Amino acid sequence: MLLKKILIGEHYVLEEGFPIRVKIKRYFCHDCGKKSQAEFTGFFDKFCNLSNDFKNKIINARENSWVSLRNIKRLIKDWFGIKVSHETIRKVLLVEGEFYYFNDELKLSGYYGYDEQWERVNGNWVYYLVLFDLVNNVPVASMLTEILNENVIENFIDMSIPFKDRVAIVTDLKPEYDKIMSKLGFVHQHCTFHLEKNIKSNMEKKINKKMTNYRFELKNTHPQYSDDNLDEIIKKKKEEVKKEIWEYIAEFMELFKQSTFDEAVEYIEFLKDEIKYYSEHLAKYLKKNFFPEYRKFLRFLEDDYKRHLEPTNNKLENFNGNTMPKYEKRSYRTMQGLWSALMHKKDGWIKRRNEDLTN
Structure with a gap:
């Protein structure tokens, strides 16, 4: 509903899509000299020409999308044929108080x-x-x-x-x-998701550095290779190296699929033995950043927290x-x-x- 003043004492009210002209009675008190008029309690806030129901529609649009104020303005014009100012919409959506x-x-x-x-x-x-x-x-x-x-x-x-x-x-x-x-x-x-993300990010940097050095070596040892040849060789080599490391990361992440804390500890012992087959950079990362404080990643498997805590x-x-x-x-x-x-x-x-x- 939209209430818009067009003449003194008269308003348009948009009710279910149809404009209706109504008269708003105004009163004058001879005793105190004050003026007042009928209020739409529950339908309109004081000094506001947008109904509460219409304002809720604007708020619902923002609740469901990051639609901009100007786009909300366009939607209102398209849906209801009503022009509402950008500033009016901003005030409707404003949440007062501390952050x-x-x-x-x-x-x-x-x-x-x-x-x-x-x-x-x-x-x-x-x-x-x-x-x-x-x-x-x-x-x-x-x-x-x-x-x-x-x-x-x-x-x-x-x-x-x-x-x-x-x-x-x-x-x-x-x-x-x-x-x-x-x-x-x-x-x-x-x-544990951020652990995997950090491991892969770290390994990606190491692989890229290794491939840069490898390209430099190839260029020196095989000067006949064109840049396109080198690009193709490096691409293939990187895929092979990355695939191997990612397979070991997947094996490591199986740790967090164990059913109990004791099973996870047993799997850690397996990893400590298996790590000698891992790439140098991955093994070094895990030895420095995971094994010394592995329990911080396994709290969710401890009996006291297992039912509610998540990895x-x-x-x-x-x-x-x-x-x-x-x-x-x-x-x-x-x-x-x-x-x-x-x-x-x-x-x-x-x-x-x-x-x-x-x-």
């Missing part, structure tokens, strides 16, 4: 995921911090901040999760997280991927604009999740 959200309807499970996202606002980086309940599969809290350091992360988690509700938490592999989670009293599970942060990654998708082009001039968009997307995600649970 902190807490899900006060949630009974905390004790098991969480934590992650950070980065976004540019007016050319500067801002940081979006999220806590996610792994058992209830729903966000616990989120915050938008211009500063990111250990104190900010610690304070955010500390004020969002009471000490009595802290059991275990999953994060990626940033070194500072160990200190923070230990101080806050969490059992800290390192994400990865995939649930939170999925939430962030749907509420802040990297493939969507977007630009924000203010933190409040970004925060409003994030909150609407969060609300839309929760609605869809609840619908899936009830269907």
Whole structure:
């Protein structure tokens, strides 16, 4: 519904797609000298010419997509034949208050995921911090901040999760997280997906460096080879080297498919013996970055946490991927604009999740 003033005391009301002219009565009090008029309580907010129902339609559009304000304006024009200003839509979508959200309807499970996202606002980086309940599969809290350091992360988690509700938490592999989670009293599970991602990224760099050196050697020993010949040789060689290393990585990742902690420990002993067959760089990486602290990656298999803790942060990654998708082009001039968009997307995600649970 759209209420638009056209003459003093008269308005257009769009009801179910049809424009209707109505008169709004105005009153004058002879005793106090004040003027007043009839209100549409429950249908229109004061001093607003958009009905609550129509505003909800605008909010729903943002909940389901990163559609821009100008595109929402075009959609309204196409669907309803109504011209609504860019600024009016911006005000409808504005979420007031501090840049902190807490899900006060949630009974905390004790098991969480934590992650950070980065976004540019007016050319500067801002940081979006999220806590996610792994058992209830729903966000616990989120915050938008211009500063990111250990104190900010610690304070955010500390004020969002009471000490009595802290059991275990999953994060990626940033070194500072160990200190923070230990101080806050969490059992800290390192994400195995990020472990695999880091291993492959590290190996990719080593392989590329090796291929660069190999190309240089070939050029010196076989000056008759053209650049195209060298490209073809290097491509084939790289595929062979990468295939072998990726097979060993796959064998290593089988560790996290073991059924019990004891079985995982046995598999680690197997890997320690098998590692002599691995490529030099992969063996060196695992000896330095995994074996000395392997238990941090296997907390999810320990009996005390096995039913609820997960090896990865995939649930939170999925939430962030749907509420802040990297493939969507977007630009924000203010933190409040970004925060409003994030909150609407969060609300839309929760609605869809609840619908899936009830269907």
